Amino acid sequence: MPIVQLQHVRKVYDTKVAVEDLSLAIEPGTMFGLLGPNGSGKTSSIRMMIGITMPDSGTVSLFDRPFDRSMLPLVGYLPEERGLYKKMHVLDQLVFLGQLHGLRASEAAKRARLWCERLNIAEALPKKTEDLSKGMQQKIQFIASVLHDPELIIMDEPFTGLDPVNAALLMETLADLRRDGRAVLFSTHRMDQVEKMCDNIALIHRGHLVLAGSMREVKSSYPRNRVVIQFEGGDGFLRHPAIESQKRYNGHVEIKLRASATLDDDAQSLLLEAIRRARVTRFEVMEPTLEEIFIEKVGETDGPETGSAICEEERAGELIDA
Amino acid sequence: MHNVWLIARREYIERVRTRGFLVTTVMIPLIMGGFMVGTSFLGAKVVLPSHIAIVSSDAQPALDLQDELERPRLSDGAQGGPASRPRMTVDVMGAGQETQAIVDRDLDSGDLDGYLWITPAGTPDSRPTYTFTPRSPEQRGLRPVLANALDAVLMRERLAHRGVLGAELDSMMHPTEIASVDAPNSSDRETKEVSVAVLFFLMYMVIMLYGMNVARSIIEEKTSRIFEVLLATIRPEEMMAGKIIGVGSVGLTQVAIWIAAGLLLAGSSIVSQFGGQPVHVALSAAQVGYFFVFFLLGYLFYSSIAAALGAMTNSEQELQQLNMFLVLPLLFCFTALKAVMTNPDGNLARGLSLVPPFTPLLMYLRVTLGHPAPWEVALSLALISASIYGTIWVTSRIYRVGVLMYGKRPNLPELLRWLRYS
Numbered sequence: 059m060p061i062v063q064l065q066h067v068r069k070v071y072d073t074k075v076a077v078e079d080l081s082l083a084i085e086p087g088t089m090f091g092l093l094g095p096n097g098s099g100k101t102s103s104i105r106m107m108i109g110i111t112m113p114d115s116g117t118v119s120l121f122d123r124p125f126d127r128s129m130l131p132l133v134g135y136l137p138e139e140r141g142l143y144k145k146m147h148v149l150d151q152l153v154f155l156g157q158l159h160g161l162r163a164s165e166a167a168k169r170a171r172l173w174c175e176r177l178n179i180a181e182a183l184p185k186k187t188e189d190l191s192k193g194m195q196q197k198i199q200f201i202a203s204v205l206h207d208p209e210l211i212i213m214d215e216p217f218t219g220l221d222p223v224n225a226a227l228l229m230e231t232l233a234d235l236r237r238d239g240r241a242v243l244f245s246t247h248r249m250d251q252v253e254k255m256c257d258n259i260a261l262i263h264r265g266h267l268v269l270a271g272s273m274r275e276v277k278s279s280y281p282r283n284r285v286v287i288q289f290e291g292g293d294g295f296l297r298h299p300a301i302e303s304q305k306r307y308n309g310h311v312e313i314k315l316r317a318s319a320t321l322d323d324d325a326q327s328l329l330l331e332a333i334r335r336a337r338v339t340r341f342e343v344m345e346p347t348l349e350e351i352f353i354e355k356v357g358e359t360d361g362p363e364t365g366s367a368i369c370e371e372e373r374a375g376e377l378i379d380a
Numbered sequence: 381m382h383n384v385w386l387i388a389r390r391e392y393i394e395r396v397r398t399r400g401f402l403v404t405t406v407m408i409p410l411i412m413g414g415f416m417v418g419t420s421f422l423g424a425k426v427v428l429p430s431h432i433a434i435v436s437s438d439a440q441p442a443l444d445l446q447d448e449l450e451r452p453r454l455s456d457g458a459q460g461g462p463a464s465r466p467r468m469t470v471d472v473m474g475a476g477q478e479t480q481a482i483v484d485r486d487l488d489s490g491d492l493d494g495y496l497w498i499t500p501a502g503t504p505d506s507r508p509t510y511t512f513t514p515r516s517p518e519q520r521g522l523r524p525v526l527a528n529a530l531d532a533v534l535m536r537e538r539l540a541h542r543g544v545l546g547a548e549l550d551s552m553m554h555p556t557e558i559a560s561v562d563a564p565n566s567s568d569r570e571t572k573e574v575s576v577a578v579l580f581f582l583m584y585m586v587i588m589l590y591g592m593n594v595a596r597s598i599i600e601e602k603t604s605r606i607f608e609v610l611l612a613t614i615r616p617e618e619m620m621a622g623k624i625i626g627v628g629s630v631g632l633t634q635v636a637i638w639i640a641a642g643l644l645l646a647g648s649s650i651v652s653q654f655g656g657q658p659v660h661v662a663l664s665a666a667q668v669g670y671f672f673v674f675f676l677l678g679y680l681f682y683s684s685i686a687a688a689l690g691a692m693t694n695s696e697q698e699l700q701q702l703n704m705f706l707v708l709p710l711l712f713c714f715t716a717l718k719a720v721m722t723n724p725d726g727n728l729a730r731g732l733s734l735v736p737p738f739t740p741l742l743m744y745l746r747v748t749l750g751h752p753a754p755w756e757v758a759l760s761l762a763l764i765s766a767s768i769y770g771t772i773w774v775t776s777r778i779y780r781v782g783v784l785m786y787g788k789r790p791n792l793p794e795l796l797r798w799l800r801y802s
Contacts, residue, residue, distance in 0.1 A: 108612045127615070135612040141605030146394060154390050158383060158613050202609065 059122045061086050061210050061241040062107050067116035069102055069265075076102040078265045080116070084243055084258070086209070089236045091256035092245040093348075095356055099265040100245040101138055104214055107243075108135055121209070131160040134208035138215045138245075140199050144188040148174075148198055151187060152205060159206035166205060173201040177227065193224055200228060204235065211235060213244040217251060229255060249349035259348075261355055268355050277345045283321055284344050285313040285328060291336035298331050300324035310340070383614040387622025388629065391597065395630045404589075405634050409641065430468055430522060431491065433483055436498035437475040441508075441533065445496075446470040448529040468525075483513075493519045496526055584710055586675075590631035591683040591706055594624055595690030595699055598779070602694065616780040620772060624683050631679070670747050677761070678740030680768045682706055688775040691782035709737035716742065724750025734760050736767040 060083035069077040077099045118125040156166030217225045261269040288310040302316040436442035486492040494514040720729040733742040
């Protein structure tokens, strides 16, 4: 039973198509990564899932039923544009937002305290929101979106602006929530996070779904043509004919092999060559990283120059994303 | 409904708690009171003792005039109103060669507030000419005083000329006193007119203060970007309604505080010390009921327009440019006020009072001062209720799109397109 299901969803603003024929489903207890460059339609898609806007055609289902606002208290939403009432005290604010999601005031206050302790910001509770640091405000907003213990948690770019320690803390918290059986969807363009955390991904570009599936499927559909070699000594082996391109780093090199039917053999021959010329401390053959897939997919649909122009236009379009 | 209540309550509590609320609650009556006291103080200043000179080659009329001007009026002590004449010191001078230079010098130095130059008549048939030169425009008020006194003197002189003398003359010259007694219904009508004025003032103020506060609070929400979290659980309509009710309740609280304080003050002696007369509150229960009904409808109508303005704009400066949409209909009501008051059941009044933006003020005026047909009242209530509903509908559309968008202010075609988005 998918928690959220979009079927052939289309959304047009004036003449600009924000989302076109988008279908995706999120299962309970999974973490879903919604990927795409700026202005690709991530936020538009998310807004349709929670009824801030309605699709022009196609259907949205929440909790296996056609979209219905009465289900919204079961959803927690962290928008990309963060916002809290600046003048309000943190606890009042959390209680107010909890009440809007159907909690009683006393229950909301109790949970707010527990969550603040869990995220190490208990000292923020009696303060005014405007007196908090940006990172703390972001944590408060995170708490606001999970306070009512939602079944579905939707986070639009949840990690932007957080330091690595707090980003890791939030990631861990999200992973805990997933383990408790919640469905988590988040959008990002930080591929390393997605690769580490997500069970399923969807990559959208210019409103179209260009890639979707479970993390494992997606990655195994790509040939194991990436080689990482850590070495000391001469680098003559890097002129091996099987190498299509390479990136040199301090002490190691990332290699992309030429497409061929005998990739495994090519890799072995490269290893032999490397051992002959240098002292190898690490040799690894793998699929491309998600980041490489992302760049490749986005590059396929448009060239780099036109790509950036379209992004600009789409960003302008997203302003009237309503 | 629960959501509307939550939004309204938050809005109310957060606003009433602010220092701004306390300051305006105390300061606005103080400023207004200060204004009133200030004007009456300044008004009193005009009736200060003044010093004038009468220049005449013929001494007798000048002396008579001096006598007349310096004599306290019989009614002065009793009345004490603004009609009382300033106390005067009057010098009489013969018209010599140096006189012109002397009075001009005294005028410059401030010793004199003005001088009256009497030029004798050239021929027996013509009258003498009188020229008054005040020191500054503020002393112009002395002119009618002089004219009155002069008339009295001349009258007395002429009567004496015809042989009216002594006690007879005095009794003839004794000013007639008109005692004013209120007609049975005039005070009622006066109270009604006062209550209409109060309504107009309250309406204007509350709409300007709190209608604009609705708009401001929406702008604040736009800049803090909190609405997106809210819109994920509640409808724009609920959010709007909550804001309007919450901010409006703050306004009503403030007005209630003022009215309560005003009633307390009116009962005490402080008001009468400033020369104010005791205010009779003589409105019937139905009139008070109408007052609240029309007041609330007016507030709802104008604040939902304010909400739309807030949703369209991104900053207070932009809002300022649009607030004429709130002010103009009210100002129009103000200009129509006199016409409707004089003839509350005329065709003009009947027509205007049915136009929703004018209904709250003008229909209330008619209900209190005239005799509108019940169907007219019912129709006006139905029309304004429908327009409130319509405005809130349109506003929530504009709001739904407007809050999610920042950037330039939308133009009219864009606004119309917004209405079609769902």
